[in-house]
Each structure stands twice: as structure tokens, then as C-alpha cells.
Amino acid sequence: MSQREDLTFIDLFAGIGGIRLAFEAIGGSCVMTSELDKWARQTYSAYFDEDEEDDHFNWDIKDLDPSEVPDHDVLTGGFPCQSFSIAGVSKKNALGRSHGFDDPTTGTLFFDIKEILLEKQPKAFLLENVKNLQSHDGGDTWKVIAACLHEAGYVFTSKVLDAADVVPQHRERVFIVGFHRDAFGVEEDRFLDWDAFWDDVDNRIGHFADEFRQTYGVPPEEKWPRVGPILESHEKVPDKYTLTENMWEYLQDYKRKHRAKGNGFGYGMVKRDDAYTRTLSARYYKDGSEALVYRGEDRRPRRLTPLECARLQGFPADFQRMYDRSEKGPEQPVSDTQAYKQFGNSVCVPIVTAISKSIRPLLEVPSDLTEFPDADVAVQEELFSDYDNETIVSAVSAG
Numbered sequence: 001m002s003q004r005e006d007l008t009f010i011d012l013f014a015g016i017g018g019i020r021l022a023f024e025a026i027g028g029s030c031v032m033t034s035e036l037d038k039w040a041r042q043t044y045s046a047y048f049d050e051d052e053e054d055d056h057f058n059w060d061i062k063d064l065d066p067s068e069v070p071d072h073d074v075l076t077g078g079f080p081c082q083s084f085s086i087a088g089v090s091k092k093n094a095l096g097r098s099h100g101f102d103d104p105t106t107g108t109l110f111f112d113i114k115e116i117l118l119e120k121q122p123k124a125f126l127l128e129n130v131k132n133l134q135s136h137d138g139g140d141t142w143k144v145i146a147a148c149l150h151e152a153g154y155v156f157t158s159k160v161l162d163a164a165d166v167v168p169q170h171r172e173r174v175f176i177v178g179f180h181r182d183a184f185g186v187e188e189d190r191f192l193d194w195d196a197f198w199d200d201v202d203n204r205i206g207h208f209a210d211e212f213r214q215t216y217g218v219p220p221e222e223k224w225p226r227v228g229p230i231l232e233s234h235e236k237v238p239d240k241y242t243l244t245e246n247m248w249e250y251l252q253d254y255k256r257k258h259r260a261k262g263n264g265f266g267y268g269m270v271k272r273d274d275a276y277t278r279t280l281s282a283r284y285y286k287d288g289s290e291a292l293v294y295r296g297e298d299r300r301p302r303r304l305t306p307l308e309c310a311r312l313q314g315f316p317a318d319f320q321r322m323y324d325r326s327e328k329g330p331e332q333p334v335s336d337t338q339a340y341k342q343f344g345n346s347v348c349v350p351i352v353t354a355i356s357k358s359i360r361p362l363l364e365v366p367s368d369l370t371e372f373p374d375a376d377v378a379v380q381e382e383l384f385s386d387y388d389n390e391t392i393v394s395a396v397s398a399g
């Protein structure tokens with residue numbers, strides 16, 4: 001692919017398009033979007049100017065025939081995590097080309113990703129998931145995912161990255177990046193240098209952190225990330241974001257009870273000088289308890305506003321405008337409740353952009369591969385690196 005040619009990608013489990021922003025940032029054009037949730041589609045359509053009724057959109061990946069997916073260079077998706085049972089996975093099924101009747105992924109959303117990879121054979125993919133994907137269900141989920149990706153023809157790597165390296169939110173997510181062996185001439189004796197790949201990603205994350213520091217006017221002698229600079233001034237935040245007396249009483253009570261039992265459950269309060277908030281989750285709308293904003297000893301705390309959530313996820317300024325009450329810009333596309341769910345489900349955009357920027361040169365310069373003596377061994381080690389290899393191979397073979 002020449003540098004001038006467009007890079008195409010598909011945006012699966014798209015949410016509000018955090019991954020799309022990262023791939024548009026490298027000149028990519030999105031040729032298909034799949035998203036089930038009507039409110040997420042509403043936000044997505046408002047920003048990307050897509051009509052959710054047109055062919056570009058698929059509403060439920062379960063209704064999608066892989067052969068109808070447009071050709072694309074990169075498949076992307078932050079898929080919901082469900083577990084797969086390793087029982088019944090035959091070695092032939094998991095590691096060979098055949099798949100079908102006892103495929104452990106059938107019925108799960110990962111199955112749909114795998115089917116598209118098998119059918120369309122894009123050059124690369126990026127998948128995102130919760131940090132514990134690799135230990136989920138005692139490691140079985142990851143074993144099956146790894147075996148399926150291998151089966152579909154990909155070499156791949158994964159790493160847990162924390163949004164707190166760029167923005168003031170602690171959010172650890174696992175990112176799985178894969179390249180098709182054939183598309184890159186990855187032969188039996190050639191392999192990608194994953195360490196160099198992740199070093200590159202880390203460098204870019206460092207650059208983004210510097211850019212955000214500048215955006216928020218934090219001088220070099222002050223620490224960044226820090227919560228204060230992303231907060232709206234309390235005076236400008238409407239009262240509806242302040243916790244009701246009942247809710248505040250309830251949360252304090254809950255925390256006291258749990259503290260008495262010796263555990264740390266309960267709300268998280270952030271002050272301006274804190275380095276980061278806890279992870280925003282899709283349930284933030286309920287009580288805001290994972291990240292309440294401190295307003296002084298004698299005042300009840302408030303929730304983050306949707307604009308602050310957009311900043312915590314590193315969304316660009318023109319996306320943030322949709323949530324900026326002070327601007328005569330576009331309307332907020334959905335209710336606060338939906339906006340909180342959407343930001344809680346979203347990726348941290350600059351983290352994914354650091355990855356997309358590191359993927360891009362590998363799509364263009366296939367000769368840039370590092371020689372490894374025995375790719376198959378390396379692939380197996382990579383697949384099963386967290387587990388005892390023999391146990392897994394025999395568990396997979398036993399089915």
C-alpha cells in the first residue's frame with residue numbers, strides 16, 4: 001500500500017466511535033460500522049455525520065453475513081467479553097483451518113469477529129477489552145481467543161495500557177494487535193518484533209501526554225496528569241450534577257459499613273490535585289460513585305459532567321463541543337444518562353491513536369520485519385505465554 005492510498009477499516013462494537021477517531025487520525029476511512037445500541041448510534045451519527053439507516057451501518061453483528069462486509073485493511077473492535085468453554089475444543093478445531101460444529105466461540109460475539117477475519121482476511125486487526133481478559137474464566141477465554149486468531153491466519157501481540165499515562169483517569173485495558181501472515185510475507189522464519197512495536201506505542205503515548213499537558217495549560221514544573229485542569233469550574237456546573245442529600249447519605253453509609261468490615265468498597269472522591277480518577281464505567285450514571293468531585297467539606301460532592309467525561313477519555317475538542325453547555329455549538333446528542341453509559345464503555349482515544357499510529361507504518365513497509373529463527377515456536381510462545389504451554393496444548397487437544 002502506498003502512503004497516498006487510503007487505508008480502510010471497519011468499526012465493530014463501535015460505541016460512540018473512539019476507535020474510529022484513532023484510525024481517522026492516521027488517514028483511515030471507515031467503510032462499515034456495527035453498533036447495537038440505538039443511543040450510541042445516535043451519538044456516533046451526530047458526530048461522524050452518518051445516517052444510521054444507510055448501508056454503512058450494521059445494527060446487530062449477529063445479523064451480519066461476513067461475505068457482505070466490505071473489503072478493509074484493518075478490523076477494529078472493542079468486543080463485549082463473554083467466556084468460552086475450553087471443553088470440546090479439539091486441537092483440529094482450535095489450531096487447524098477447520099472450524100464449525102464444536103467451535104467454542106459460536107454464540108459469542110467474538111465468534112462474529114473471527115468469522116469476519118476468516119472471510120475477509122484483513123491485513124491487520126486491533127481488538128480492545130477489559131484488563132482481565134487474559135485471566136477471565138481461569139484463562140480459558142484467552143486460550144480460545146488466541147487459538148482462533150492463530151487459526152484465522154494472524155500473528156499477534158497484546159498489552160495492557162493505562163489511560164492514566166495520558167489523561168487523569170486510571171483505566172487499564174488490554175489491546176490485541178494482529179497482522180496477517182500472508183499479507184506481510186511473514187514467512188516461517190520471519191516474525192514481527194513486538195517489543196519494538198510496543199516501545200513505539202509507549203513513545204507516542206508520552207508525546208500525547210505532553211500535548212494534553214499543553215492543551216490544559218499545565219506548566220512543565222507541575223505534575224500531569226492531574227484532575228484539576230479537566231474540571232469545569234464548580235460555579236458553572238448546574239445543580240443537577242450535585243448529589244442529592246439522600247444519595248450522599250446512602251453512599252457514606254455504604255462506605256462506613258464496608259470500612260467497618262475492613263474492606264475498601266465505596267465511593268471514590270477526587271480532588272483537583274489528584275493524579276487521576278477511578279475507571280469510568282457504564283454504571284456511572286447510577287450514582288457517580290466511582291468518581292465524585294469534591295466541592296469542600298461542607299458541600300455535597302457532584303458527579304462529573306459529560307464534558308469532563310469526554311475529557312477523561314481524551315476525546316478531541318470538536319467532539320467535546322457536543323457536551324459544552326457554554327457554547328452555541330451542537331446539541332448534546334443524547335441524555336446525560338446515555339452519555340455517561342457511552343463514555344463509560346468507550347476507549348481512551350489517545351491510547352488507541354498511539355496504537356493506530358504504530359500500526360500504520362507496518363501496513364506500508366512490509367519489509368520492516370525482524371528476522372526470527374523459528375516463527376512457529378515464537379507464535380506458540382506468544383499465544384500461550386502466560387500459561388504453561390504443555391498444559392494448554394494438552395487441554396486443547398483433549399476436547
Ligand SMILES: C[S@@+](CC[C@H](N)C(=O)[O-])C[C@H]1O[C@@H](n2cnc3c(N)ncnc32)[C@H](O)[C@@H]1O
Nearest residue numbers: 013014015016018035036037060061078346347
Ligand atoms: C465496550 S463497548 C465498545 C465501545 C467503543 N470501542 C467506543 O470507543 O465507544 C461495546 C459495544 O458493543 C455493542 N454491542 C453489543 N452487542 C452488539 C451486537 N450484537 N452487535 C453490534 N454491537 C454490539 C454495545 O452496544 C457497546 O456499545
